[in-house]
Amino acid sequence: METRRDVFQAIADPTRRAILLLIAAQSMTPNAIAEEFHSSRQAVSKHIQILTECELVKHEKKGREIYYHINANKINEIDKWIEQFKNILETQFNQLDNVLLTLKKQKK
Amino acid sequence: MTNNLLFDFTVDKAAKTVFVTREFDADQSLVWDAFTKAEILDQWVAPKPFVAKTKFMDFKVGGRRFYAMVTPEGQERWSIQKYTSISPKTNFKMFSAFADKDENPELPGSEWDYTFSEKDGPDGHRVTTVSITIYNESLARMERMIEMGFTEGFKMLMNNLENLLASRKESGLSPK
Numbered sequence: 291m292e293t294r295r296d297v298f299q300a301i302a303d304p305t306r307r308a309i310l311l312l313i314a315a316q317s318m319t320p321n322a323i324a325e326e327f328h329s330s331r332q333a334v335s336k337h338i339q340i341l342t343e344c345e346l347v348k349h350e351k352k353g354r355e356i357y358y359h360i361n362a363n364k365i366n367e368i369d370k371w372i373e374q375f376k377n378i379l380e381t382q383f384n385q386l387d388n389v390l391l392t393l394k395k396q397k398k
Numbered sequence: 399m400t401n402n403l404l405f406d407f408t409v410d411k412a413a414k415t416v417f418v419t420r421e422f423d424a425d426q427s428l429v430w431d432a433f434t435k436a437e438i439l440d441q442w443v444a445p446k447p448f449v450a451k452t453k454f455m456d457f458k459v460g461g462r463r464f465y466a467m468v469t470p471e472g473q474e475r476w477s478i479q480k481y482t483s484i485s486p487k488t489n490f491k492m493f494s495a496f497a498d499k500d501e502n503p504e505l506p507g508s509e510w511d512y513t514f515s516e517k518d519g520p521d522g523h524r525v526t527t528v529s530i531t532i533y534n535e536s537l538a539r540m541e542r543m544i545e546m547g548f549t550e551g552f553k554m555l556m557n558n559l560e561n562l563l564a565s566r567k568e569s570g571l572s573p574k
Contacts, residue, residue, distance in 0.1 A: 376407045383420050385442040386432055390424040
């Protein structure tokens, strides 16, 4: 199995973020997505491929067309990671509380 | 959290910006010092078991701080910060990036904007509010902030936090 790209690499690109925003509202065919961008169809299809590889989007076949939609579970992974960043800040600040307390005592 | 001091954290993913507000039970000049003096910064910015080590810090506009987070194994992870604006005691802005041991920044970095204000606390103490805006050129870079310094020590870090809170309680500091 080839190594999958991670979600952060995927959302680091502005076009891919725009694609995610587009299909968050409604599922779309690759052609309909490509029409929203100035870049070539191949370029857009490459972006969709990356988003699919890291499972941020899923596709569904309806008749002869393929529709792409957002994978909500994977989006949650980003939120989980943001939560970690929050925890780190929280820890730092709790440490600072103690430092401030020590400094205040020293002043007295 | 057994802490009654405000901690607010919001993320605007589209704008790649994190907004953080935190209150501290100390007056503004002391909190300002804690964010702008190397010897105090080194006491709190590294989540234990990491240790922060500032090699140099020149706190003036255009000045830089070069520091490392040191792992328990002694591995150093360098960062460099450049101060872009300073209004004493009320605001400073800096650009922050990871770096190699020779002070070469690894771009992209992030922009940090700190604002300090003071008010009366409920018990007559002065309380200082620090508002921080963190703009990241890429979310992937934010992910590295976690990866570089912290994930491996994350569990230990949480234990530290518990100990810290416990010691606060013992010293009678926890809110009623």
